Amino acid sequence: MESTTTANDRTEVHVKSLVTGEKANFQMPLDASVQATWDESYVQLKEARRDGDTFRCSDGAELMSRLNLTLAQLREAKICDGERFEVRGRSGGAQLSA
Amino acid sequence: MVKVRQVLADEAPKAFEGLNWERDGDVCFVEFEAKRPDGTADVYLTKWTFFHYPEWPPHVTFVDPKTKLYDSSYWPVISGSTDLAFNASYGDAPEGLICNSMFFDWYFWGGHGSQPAVSWRPGVHRAAATVAELIIHLQQPYYVGPANARA
Numbered sequence: 001m002e003s004t005t006t007a008n009d010r011t012e013v014h015v016k017s018l019v020t021g022e023k024a025n026f027q028m029p030l031d032a033s034v035q036a037t038w039d040e041s042y043v044q045l046k047e048a049r050r051d052g053d054t055f056r057c058s059d060g061a062e063l064m065s066r067l068n069l070t071l072a073q074l075r076e077a078k079i080c081d082g083e084r085f086e087v088r089g090r091s092g093g094a095q096l097s098a
Numbered sequence: 099m100v101k102v103r104q105v106l107a108d109e110a111p112k113a114f115e116g117l118n119w120e121r122d123g124d125v126c127f128v129e130f131e132a133k134r135p136d137g138t139a140d141v142y143l144t145k146w147t148f149f150h151y152p153e154w155p156p157h158v159t160f161v162d163p164k165t166k167l168y169d170s171s172y173w174p175v176i177s178g179s180t181d182l183a184f185n186a187s188y189g190d191a192p193e194g195l196i197c198n199s200m201f202f203d204w205y206f207w208g209g210h211g212s213q214p215a216v217s218w219r220p221g222v223h224r225a226a227a228t229v230a231e232l233i234i235h236l237q238q239p240y241y242v243g244p245a246n247a248r249a
Contacts, residue, residue: 021226092216094183
């Protein structure tokens with residue numbers, strides 16, 4: 001049976017910044033997009049978006065190709081179990097190693 | 099040293115939350131679990147110092163869990179990442195080189211220091227960012243196995 005989601009359905013979202021270690025828990029509508037959840041994460045974490053930041057599940061699954069999905073769709077696809085997300089900053093340099 | 103101890107008191111509990119770690123004076127030892135492609139788990143002990151933190155990222159190296167001293171045979175092997183490399187031995191670097199911009203030594207060995215887009219920013223990056231890069235790269239699809247298994 002196909003489930004339906006209304007604007008009144010909400011879920012608890014858990015986000016950790018992998019840049020600062022800060023955490024935030026907050027409510028989002030289940031019909032909110034992953035992009036909207038990512039945007040709200042900065043507000044709740046009290047952090048500014050940094051160039052190169054990405055959004056991912058806490059189990060490491062990437063979300064950058066799924067930003068238009070809703071939280072309900074993520075849940076149905078069993079992605080980001082428990083609505084646990086991470087903001088990852090950009091780092092690098094290994095390609096220059098000898 | 100007063101500054102270092104204050105940093106450790108302020109930062110270490112948050113940065114190492116959920117990990118098995120201990121503090122010995124101005125040094126922290128932190129365990130990280132790695133998962134091989136076949137699911138086998140390996141545990142690594144790392145040594146952390148914060149002498150130039152938060153202006154620069156922490157210095158991290160892998161150590162022999164018995165002696166708690168740097169030993170190149172106790173480093174992990176990874177493949178497939180363009181963001182981080184574990185160089186158990188690297189030129190004149192005294193404790194190897196974790197080649198990533200969230201690690202202190204990256205700025206001082208091998209001429210890596212001029213990549214502002216990925217560089218450590220004091221007041222923005224915290225030690226948690228260093229922890230995160232280790233955790234991510236000791237899991238799949240990157241982690242291969244321990245260096246000493248290949249000797």
